Amino acid sequence: EFLFRQGYSLTETYVELLAQRSKGNPLFIREYLALLRAGGFMLREEEHYALAPDALKLEIPDSLDAVVQQRLKALAGDLRELLAHSSVQGQNFSAQVLSGTKNEMPASRIFKYLNQLEEDYRLVSELEDQRLVVKVGPEYRFVHALLQQVLYQDLSEGQRRLLHQVIARLLESLYAENASTHSFSLANHYELGGNLPRAINYYFQACQQAIATQALDEALQLARKTEELARRILSSDHRASA
Numbered sequence: 001e002f003l004f005r006q007g008y009s010l011t012e013t014y015v016e017l018l019a020q021r022s023k024g025n026p027l028f029i030r031e032y033l034a035l036l037r038a039g040g041f042m043l044r045e046e047e048h049y050a051l052a053p054d055a056l057k058l059e060i061p062d063s064l065d066a067v068v069q070q071r072l073k074a075l076a077g078d079l080r081e082l083l084a085h086s087s088v089q090g091q092n093f094s095a096q097v098l099s100g101t102k103n104e105m106p107a108s109r110i111f112k113y114l115n116q117l118e119e120d121y122r123l124v125s126e127l128e129d130q131r132l133v134v135k136v137g138p139e140y141r142f143v144h145a146l147l148q149q150v151l152y153q154d155l156s157e158g159q160r161r162l163l164h165q166v167i168a169r170l171l172e173s174l175y176a177e178n179a180s181t182h183s184f185s186l187a188n189h190y191e192l193g194g195n196l197p198r199a200i201n202y203y204f205q206a207c208q209q210a211i212a213t214q215a216l217d218e219a220l221q222l223a224r225k226t227e228e229l230a231r232r233i234l235s236s237d238h239r240a241s242a
Contacts, residue, residue, distance in 0.1 A: 063228035096137030
C-alpha cells in the first residue's frame with residue numbers, strides 16, 4: 001500500500017524482499033527507491049515506476065544508515081557540501097545563516113540548490129511556519145533527523161567547531177537586541193564552537209528565563225551546565241599555568 005501510494009508498481013517477490021531488508025521502515029524504502037530512480041534503475045510506466053531489469057542484480061543494503069550514505073554520495077559535490085553546512089545548524093536551518101557560512105557562493109545559487117534538494121531529491125523541505133523569516137530568512141528542515149546526523153558526523157571536528165563559531169556570531173548579529181530570547185541556541189553553538197565564556201553567558205541568560213517562567217527543572221539543568229563549563233575553563237587555566 002505504501003509503495004503504491006508513492007507511485008511504484010513492483011513485483012510481489014521484490015516487495016517481500018524490500019520489506020524484509022527494510023523491516024518495514026518507510027524512510028529506508030523511500031530513500032532506497034529514490035536512489036534507484038536517480039541511478040536509472042526505475043522505468044516510468046504510465047502512472048507508476050517499475051524496476052528496470054538491471055535493478056534486480058543490485059543487493060539491497062541491510063541498514064538505513066547504509067542507504068542514507070549511498071543516497072548522499074550520489075549528490076554532486078556542491079549540493080552535498082551545502083547540506084553538510086546546513087547540518088551544523090540542526091534539523092531546522094536558516095537560508096540566510098547558510099549563506100553566511102557559504103559566503104563564497106552567491107545567495108541566488110544557494111536558493112537554487114535548496115529548491116533542487118527539495119523538488120528533485122526530496123531531502124529538505126521549506127517550512128510553512130516562517131516565524132523567523134524577518135530575522136534569519138526562509139527556514140528549511142531535513143526530511144529526517146538521520147540525514148542531518150549523518151552529514152554532521154561526516155564533517156571533521158575542526159570543521160564543525162569553526163562552523164559553530166560562525167553560526168553563533170551570525171545569529172547573534174541577526175537577532176541583535178532580541179538575542180537573549182534565543183539564548184539557549186546561541187549558548188549551544190558557542191559551546192560547540194569552543195567559546196566557553198560566551199556559552200556560559202548565554203546559558204546563564206537561558207537559566208534566568210527558565211526561572212522567570214517557573215520552569216525550575218530546566219533552570220536547574222542550565223545552572224549545572226553553566227557550572228560545568230566554568231569548571232572546564234578553570235581546569236584549562238590551571239593546566240596552562242602549570
